[in-house]
Structures are given as structure tokens and as C-alpha cells.
Amino acid sequence: MTVTETPFTGGIVGKPRLRREDPALLTGEAKFIDDLQIPGALWLACVRSPYAHARITGIDTSAALAIAGVVAVYTGEDLADAWAAPLPCAWPVTDDMKNPAHYPIAQGKANYAGDIVAVVVAESRYAAADGIEGVVVDYEPLEAVVTIEDAETDRLVIHDDCGTNVSYVWELTPEPDAVTAAFAAAEHHITETFVHQRLIPTAMEPRGVAAVPAPHNGDMTLYSSTQIPHVLRVMAALTVGIPEQKLRVIAPSVGGGFGCKLNVYAEEILCIVLAQRHGVPVRWTEGRTEAAGSTVHGRAQRQTIELAADADGKLTAVRATLLADMGAYLQLVAPGVPLLGAFLYHGLYDVPVYSFTCKSVFTNLTPTDAYRGAGRPEATYAIERAMDALAVAVGVGQDEIRSRNFIPTEKFPYDSPAGLIFDSGNYQPTLDRAKELIDWDGRRAEQAERRAAGSTTHLGLGISSYVEMCGLAPSRTLAALNYGAGGWESATVRILPTCKVQVVTGATPHGQGHETCWSMIVADQLGIDPDDVEVLHSDTSISPLGMDTYGSRSLAVGGTAIWMATEQVIDKARAIAAHMLEANADDLEFAGGTFSVRGSPDKEVPLAGVAFGAFTAHDLPDGMEPNLQAQVTFDPSNFVFPFGTHIAVVEVDEATGAVELLDYAAVDDCGNQINPLIVEGQLHGGIVQGIAQALWEDAAYDADGQCRAANLADYLVPSAAECIDMKLDHTVTPSPSNPMGVKGIGEAGTIASTPAVMNAVVDALRPMGITDITMPASPMTVRRAIEAAQGGSA
Amino acid sequence: MIPAAVDYVLADSAEAAIAALTEAGDEAKLLAGGQSLVPLMRLRLATPSVLIDIGRLDDLSGISIDGDTVSIGALTTHSALEHSADLAAACPLLAHVAAQVGDPAVRHRGTLGGSLAHADPASDLPAAVLALGGTLVASGPGGSREIAATDFFTGFLESALGPDELLTEVRVPVSTGGWCYQKFNRRAQDWAIVGVVVAEAGAGVALVNMGSTPLRASGVEAAVAGGASAGDAAAVAADGTEPPTDNNADGDYRAHLARVLTERALTAAGA
Numbered sequence A: 001m002t003v004t005e006t007p008f009t010g011g012i013v014g015k016p017r018l019r020r021e022d023p024a025l026l027t028g029e030a031k032f033i034d035d036l037q038i039p040g041a042l043w044l045a046c047v048r049s050p051y052a053h054a055r056i057t058g059i060d061t062s063a064a065l066a067i068a069g070v071v072a073v074y075t076g077e078d079l080a081d082a083w084a085a086p087l088p089c090a091w092p093v094t095d096d097m098k099n100p101a102h103y104p105i106a107q108g109k110a111n112y113a114g115d116i117v118a119v120v121v122a123e124s125r126y127a128a129a130d131g132i133e134g135v136v137v138d139y140e141p142l143e144a145v146v147t148i149e150d151a152e153t154d155r156l157v158i159h160d161d162c163g164t165n166v167s168y169v170w171e172l173t174p175e176p177d178a179v180t181a182a183f184a185a186a187e188h189h190i191t192e193t194f195v196h197q198r199l200i201p202t203a204m205e206p207r208g209v210a211a212v213p214a215p216h217n218g219d220m221t222l223y224s225s226t227q228i229p230h231v232l233r234v235m236a237a238l239t240v241g242i243p244e245q246k247l248r249v250i251a252p253s254v255g256g257g258f259g260c261k262l263n264v265y266a267e268e269i270l271c272i273v274l275a276q277r278h279g280v281p282v283r284w285t286e287g288r289t290e291a292a293g294s295t296v297h298g299r300a301q302r303q304t305i306e307l308a309a310d311a312d313g314k315l316t317a318v319r320a321t322l323l324a325d326m327g328a329y330l331q332l333v334a335p336g337v338p339l340l341g342a343f344l345y346h347g348l349y350d351v352p353v354y355s356f357t358c359k360s361v362f363t364n365l366t367p368t369d370a371y372r373g374a375g376r377p378e379a380t381y382a383i384e385r386a387m388d389a390l391a392v393a394v395g396v397g398q399d400e401i402r403s404r405n406f407i408p409t410e411k412f413p414y415d416s417p418a419g420l421i422f423d424s425g426n427y428q429p430t431l432d433r434a435k436e437l438i439d440w441d442g443r444r445a446e447q448a449e450r451r452a453a454g455s456t457t458h459l460g461l462g463i464s465s466y467v468e469m470c471g472l473a474p475s476r477t478l479a480a481l482n483y484g485a486g487g488w489e490s491a492t493v494r495i496l497p498t499c500k501v502q503v504v505t506g507a508t509p510h511g512q513g514h515e516t517c518w519s520m521i522v523a524d525q526l527g528i529d530p531d532d533v534e535v536l537h538s539d540t541s542i543s544p545l546g547m548d549t550y551g552s553r554s555l556a557v558g559g560t561a562i563w564m565a566t567e568q569v570i571d572k573a574r575a576i577a578a579h580m581l582e583a584n585a586d587d588l589e590f591a592g593g594t595f596s597v598r599g600s601p602d603k604e605v606p607l608a609g610v611a612f613g614a615f616t617a618h619d620l621p622d623g624m625e626p627n628l629q630a631q632v633t634f635d636p637s638n639f640v641f642p643f644g645t646h647i648a649v650v651e652v653d654e655a656t657g658a659v660e661l662l663d664y665a666a667v668d669d670c671g672n673q674i675n676p677l678i679v680e681g682q683l684h685g686g687i688v689q690g691i692a693q694a695l696w697e698d699a700a701y702d703a704d705g706q707c708r709a710a711n712l713a714d715y716l717v718p719s720a721a722e723c724i725d726m727k728l729d730h731t732v733t734p735s736p737s738n739p740m741g742v743k744g745i746g747e748a749g750t751i752a753s754t755p756a757v758m759n760a761v762v763d764a765l766r767p768m769g770i771t772d773i774t775m776p777a778s779p780m781t782v783r784r785a786i787e788a789a790q791g792g793s794a
Numbered sequence B: 001m002i003p004a005a006v007d008y009v010l011a012d013s014a015e016a017a018i019a020a021l022t023e024a025g026d027e028a029k030l031l032a033g034g035q036s037l038v039p040l041m042r043l044r045l046a047t048p049s050v051l052i053d054i055g056r057l058d059d060l061s062g063i064s065i066d067g068d069t070v071s072i073g074a075l076t077t078h079s080a081l082e083h084s085a086d087l088a089a090a091c092p093l094l095a096h097v098a099a100q101v102g103d104p105a106v107r108h109r110g111t112l113g114g115s116l117a118h119a120d121p122a123s124d125l126p127a128a129v130l131a132l133g134g135t136l137v138a139s140g141p142g143g144s145r146e147i148a149a150t151d152f153f154t155g156f157l158e159s160a161l162g163p164d165e166l167l168t169e170v171r172v173p174v175s176t177g178g179w180c181y182q183k184f185n186r187r188a189q190d191w192a193i194v195g196v197v198v199a200e201a202g203a204g205v206a207l208v209n210m211g212s213t214p215l216r217a218s219g220v221e222a223a224v225a226g227g228a229s230a231g232d233a234a235a236v237a238a239d240g241t242e243p244p245t246d247n248n249a250d251g252d253y254r255a256h257l258a259r260v261l262t263e264r265a266l267t268a269a270g271a
């Protein structure tokens, strides 16, 4: 497929449109899990290990059982026979990957602070909370493994059944000898080591679950605040041992996920099992502090990146080695997260040879998993920070080093050294435009003036140019990466008798605005009002087929399925219209919602007429089925590769170490835009989330494995007050991999912004000899770096 | 995040609140704006058996100025302080500091009396009242008494208030001399990592989050009185303090910040 321009002609796609989801969300009318009224439901509360690592030597539940309203208490032993399988990990990246047994309730040993050791079932949420205080657990505390460096030594092995803390080593080095040769011949050899701190995804709505059994037939409805009702249905059926058709999963309004709800969690399985056991609904709502320890974390890795370059700074090889923290157990897709970045450590630069290795280890900390960008922010951070170091070594500007290395536009589709095919790209214009927006030359001049004047408020400029791979994913590629499922998406488009439209999507939204976008696509194609298009989703009984929402896949994969289904509906409508107009289908034009015969403008029939005709079926062409409906499952042939350049300007107060963001420009290219307003919104949120990693957020743990940032006073999620107006612009380079020419934009902001800000912070301080600041660049961290550079103390 | 069971009494007068306090003893807690107490209860770090709600005692809310004295009812919200034109004229420092507390939602419910009674060394208003040389009025079963702000903060989250006493009023002198509040934090709604309040061009200086109580920086005040430069006076800002360590800062860094911020505050206040 080649797409040079937009296939949309209806005048709806490409124009900003307010989100239809927002009135209910903004007025508090939307129903989240905790808003559901479920008569007769029992409440679950979890007794969690306060220790990062401890043997459980006894559990006394008698006091808890004596508390008014407490119905039952279960330990791991009590429910040992309740599971058909352990909690699932769907991505065994290597054949010999170590995957410790992981059950909803720990038995014998707790492996992180937050590990469930018993559960209380009670008549109210209050009684359940009282109940957990009544459960007396005897722990024998064990030494905890809290750093990846310590874990790697196997000095203390966490899981006996694994025999080592190393879960797997995964390598991608297509031409090892060429890599060695390139480094041997390099004029410049840059080696940088960076640390990605642990992050707590912090969706606005914490998790929640309710399992509602039907009275007689064994049917079970699971409500969950999840990104993945379809995947959850399969996995929960297998884990609980309930026939798949008996399990219906519904995700009501979901208040964000950022990857942390792309999982199958103990509480989901527990609610099903206990609802079966008690014969009544069982529900659970996560507390915010509880969430900090029991919902997956993100990032948490140490990366070493090496660049080989010639005298002009032209890259000749890139080699990356990671040490990644899986936490105490392997959650659903955790092992694959580093692999989603594994192909991109050379960024958007034309590099002949490439090497990537990742070693992943267990620690006594909360399990990690996908978090907005999953692997790609890490890759982008490494290469973009290293490119700045290369610029310094070569003695050219940060802009120039990038321009010299961008993959030339004429090389697309580009065969990457890691084995991917980058679909389309045109990188230089994004850098040029971002420099213009930020007044690059003016800011550089201001920086020089400040330096000359001996100012103690230092200006820094940071560039981050990025490409990412999203639109997960071609099923065959996933197979090659050992992923346990496909990457297709399903859609049904159905025209109702009155010419209103129902769209059923398997891409389950959790705040993105799918309903608005999908209705715009279909309305544009059909020439009708988007308000006449209803979008159904998030319930496995309404939308039985789906692979859900993550990896910036919904539009490129799910949206494409909708586009294709709509085209099929139009084709059928065209055949019926031709029959009605007694014309040849090939002679019909379809525009503005009307079929007309080319050259005979008075011979026309509106889509509404065709829809009603298809419904009554009184006069259809011979052999044609009634109704206008099509179902399409789209499996993409390739990933899509959005790209862009972000530039941050910061000011560092030398005396306090405080970093202030002064300006931010972002020029992104996600191909054709369906709703520019949603693109902008995704970028705003994404950029701030990435800046948060650079400046604020840190799931700090102490030496005993206790999280010291388990609430929103200590875990610094930025608020609107910390944000600045961003200067956004875009270029449009359609993807040839799908008919709409679209690429994902859900993660791009987060992928790009972290290195832009950190490059700016380091740029501000480089004259002092500072070349790196550990994230987050907190005032104390920055001040300490300044003191160390100045050789003095506070 | 689920508080333990608690009894609730709605007080309709200060006397009724004191009577209820006397009856319930140590297990009771007064509830004003709830912005400090309720989070502690939700974490079960506070588990009072009785809550005595004084939130509707409107006669304990309001700002009046009489000669050189500003009298503020204990139930006056941060937001009321922030937006009072009278206070902005008579004591702009206090109005400004109130505007730095938390976020608008917190300021609409949180009260001056609650902030002082809670005696959190990281809070903004206690240090301001300290720097201004304020006086607190407490009522108990035996009548009311005045407590100088310098005598009020006795330990971490501890004050000179008796278990059966209610804070009814806060008095500060009219103060229009050079002032500044340097609040150093990482997000707009956060508590200060370190804060420095300067009143009357350095005659009153107090520190936020530099020890177990809000602190009066008497060394700085003395240096200013003795004619030292802002820089020289600020050099002693952290002397004798035992600043805490947390995710944001260790003691050394806090001491450094106290010096930097004190110099900036003194300079801005024209010391």
C-alpha cells in the first residue's frame, strides 16, 4: 500500500473535535468500578506483607473472624487448590527464562512489601479494613535484595525454584564481528551509563474489581478497571479454570492506565474465586497507598550505551547493554518490556551495525511491567543523552550532530541494523521547526551572555529527536519475539435501519477518546454526522473479539479495522444502490452520504435509502444477504514509526539546585491525524509524564525494600501548576503500512520529553564539568552535583 | 485509606465543645477543617474514639483589627486570610503566607487554628505567626488564657494546648514593615522543604521544616539587629537546628537551603 495523502474526503477527519466522552467525565457522571452499586456484594481486603522478604511462620485469623461484619479469612494454604494455574506471564522471551511460581496469595514466603499473605472477606469495606488489622501474621524477616546490582551477583537467591536471580538474558547482535570492528576503527568511542529510576504509573483511578456470579448457571461477570478485558478474559479463565464462555469481562469507565492496567492481577483472580465460593458478588477497591506497592511499577533499569563514530561524528556502530529489574515476580508482559526498546537504541540515526543485550533480574520489590512507552523511552533516553556526549566529543552543536546522522529521507522504507523496516520518515524538518519554535539561536545567545556575566542561574537547552515503533503489532513478529498472543484488532461496523451506525471495537479505551475518533472515521467515510455513530466497547459480550489498548496500537490497528469494515459496508451498499438505480456499480459515485450515477446527477439514492432497503430486504440483488454490516480483523504487516524532535529550555539555580522549565517545543509526526485535538491532548499529557521522570517522580526504596514514596505527598506526580505552555507543531509523513496513513501518538510525548529535559539540565551545567545528573534531577541531587564539581561542600 | 469507627459530636458552641472534650478525655479530637486530621485518620495513624466537630462555630471565624492588633478567629480559613483586604493592609505577610498553603481546596477548608494546633514544623502559618510575635488564645473548662507563639510549639505535632482546651483566637501585631516568605518546594501544592519567614525587615525571622517544631531564628534576628548584612546574618540561619531527612532533602542540604533562603528573604524584606 502506498499512501501519499489522506484517504479522507468527508471534511470531518483532520479537524479538531471535542471529545464526546468528556461531559460525563468532567461532571463526575461517568461510572468507575467503585461507583457500581452491587447489592449484596462482599468486600475483599488484602493483608499484605510489610516486609520486602520474610518467611511466613504462622497466621492467626481468629481475632479477625471475631470482628463484626467479617465473613471469612483465607490464607495461601486455604486457597492452594483454588487455582488452575499460577498468575500468568504471557511473554517468555527466551526458552530458558526463569519464571517463579506466582500465586494470588503467597505461601510460606513473602517476596516484596505488598505481597498478599491473606485476604479478608467482609460485609462492608469498613469491616474488611478492620478485619485485616485482626489478622496476626508471624514473619521471620529475611535480608532483602533491593538493587539490580546486588540481585545480579546471586549473593542471595530470592526464588528457590529458579536457583538464580537472573530471569533471562536476551541478545540481538546480527553481526557481532562487524560491531567489534566498528568499535576498533572508531575515531570517537562514547560510553555512557544511565539509570532509570522506578516509577509508579499512578493512574488517576486506582484499580478495582467486582466479580458477580449468576445465580444458577455458573456464569460470572468480572468488572475490572483494566485496559485489557479481552486478554483478561482468556487469562482469568485459564487461571481460575472457569470455562471461557462462562466468563464475561466488563471494563466500565477506566480512569487511565499507562500500562499498569495491562495486566492480570491477583485481586481479579481472588474476586472470581471467592465469588464462586460464597455465591455472591465479591468486590475490591484499591487504596492509593496500597496501589503504590501492589500495582506494577515501570522503568527500573541501568543501561550502558556505546557509540562508535568517525571523525565527523558519523555513527558507525551502537551497542547497548541493560540490566533490568523485573521485581519479585514476572507479571503479564514484563519480560518483553526491554524488547520493545531493544530495536531502537540507535534512535533515528543511520547506523550500519548494532548490538543489544538485556539481562533481567528479580529483586524483592514490587513487580515491574509496561509503563507508557515501555522500552522505547529507555532506548530514546540512552541514545539521545549519548548523542549529546558525542556532540561534545566531536565539537559540534547538539543540533548538528543529529542532522549529520539522521536516516536520510530517501532511504525509507529503511532497513534498520536491528532488523526492522522503518515505514516512513523525514526527520530534519522536525528539528528545524522545533529550533524555530524555541528560538534556538536566541536562547543560545542568552546562555552565552549569562555565562559571560557570571550568572548563577544557568540556562540549558536540550534536544531529543526520536523515532518509536508502535501500533503493536504484526502477529508474526510477536511470534518471533515469543509473545503469547497476536497483535490483530477486530471491528464491526453495522448500519441500522434508520441509517444510524453502530461500531464495535476490540480496542478498549481507558481515557484516550476512542469513541470520538472512531465515530469521526466512520462518519467521514459514510458522509454522515459523527453523532449518528455509536461506538460499543469494553464488554466481552458486546465486543467478543479484541486485543485491547496499549503500545499506541488502537488507531493504527483498531482504527484500521474500522476503516476497512466501513469500506466493506460501502461496497455492499454500492451494490444495493446500483440495483436500486438500475445502474452499474462501477458507475456509481459515493459522496456526502449519497450514491449517484456518474454523469446523471438526478439518478441518486441516499445511504439512508440503501440502509432501509438492506433492512427490509424487499428488493435486494439476487443472492445478497440483508443488512449492512461487516466485521474485519486487521493484522498489521508492520509496526508504525512516529517521530519528531522536542526541545526543552531549563534554568538551574546554582545556589539551591532547583531546575525550572522555561520553555518546551515539540514537533511530532504521527502521519495523518484523525482528531488533532486528541493528538494535542496525548502530547500534553505524555510530555508532562516524561518530564515527571526527569524532574520529580521516584519510587524511592530504602535498604530494607520499603517504598519511601507510597503516597502522593511523597511521590511527586506533577500538577497543572508545574506545567508550562508547550509549543506544539507537527509534520505529516503518512505511514504506508495502513490505509489511513496513521501512526500512534499515545506514547510519543513520554518517549521524547525525558531526555530533552535531562539534556537541557546537563547542558546548563556542562561548563562546570558536569556530564550527568541522576534522575530525577531533584534540587538536592543537582546541588550535590554542583558542589562535587566545584570541589566544595554546602 | 479506610478510617476506624469513630463517634461524632457536632458542637454548637465553644462551651459545648470544651464540655465534650472534658467528658471524652484523651480519646477525643477536635475537628476543624479536617485537612490534617482526616488524612491521618484515613491512614489509621490517628484513631480518636470521638470527633468533636467545631467546623460550624461561625463566631470563631473572622478578622478584626483594633489599633495595633489583628485578631483572627481560630476557625478562619486559609482562603479567608488570603482574600481579606483588611488583612492585606494590616498584615500582608500573613495573607501571603496563607495563600502558599497547599492548593485552593485545602485552603477553603483548612483553618488557621487547625494549622497552629496541629503544630507541624513543615506548615507555613505557624512560622509566620512565630515571626510576627503572635499570641494565641485558648479556652478550657477554667476559662481562657493567652499563650505567646514562642511558647506554643513544644514538640513534633505537640503544643502547649491542654487536652481539654480549644484554640479560639490568634492575635498578631499590625505589621507593614518589610517582609518576605521564601517557600522552597518542588510542586506548588507541597509543604515547604524549607521555608523562611521574615517580618519587619528582619526583626522577626522564623524557619519552616528545620526541626521538630517551627523555629524562631533568633541568631539571625540578633545579627540583623546588630547591623549585619543579609549575607552575614543568613550565615547563622541553620545554627543550632536539627533539620530532618526525607526523600527531598537531608539535614545538610536543608541547612544549606536555610542559609540561601534566609539571605534571599532578608534582602527582599529590606533588612
Ligand SMILES: Cc1cc2nc3c(=O)[nH]c(=O)nc-3n(C[C@H](O)[C@H](O)[C@H](O)COP(=O)(O)OP(=O)(O)OC[C@H]3O[C@@H](n4cnc5c(N)ncnc54)[C@H](O)[C@@H]3O)c2cc1C
Binding pocket: B029, B030, B031, B032, B033, B034, B035, B036, B037, B038, B039, B054, B074, B075, B100, B101, B102, B103, B106, B109, B110, B111, B112, B113, B114, B115, B116, B117, B118, B122, B123, B124, B125, B161, B165, B166, B167, B168, B189, B190, B191, B192
Ligand atoms: C493536600 C494537602 C496539602 C497541604 N499543604 C500544606 C502546606 O503546603 N502548608 C501547610 O502549612 N499546610 C498544608 N496542609 C495542611 C493544612 O494547612 C491544614 O489545613 C492545617 O494543617 C490544619 O487545619 P484544619 O482546620 O484542617 O485542622 P484539622 O485537620 O481539622 O485539625 C488538625 C489538628 O488540630 C486540632 N485542632 C483543630 N482546630 C483546633 C482548635 N481550634 N483548637 C484546638 N485544636 C484544634 C485537631 O484536633 C487536630 O488535631 C495541607 C493539607 C493537605 C490535605
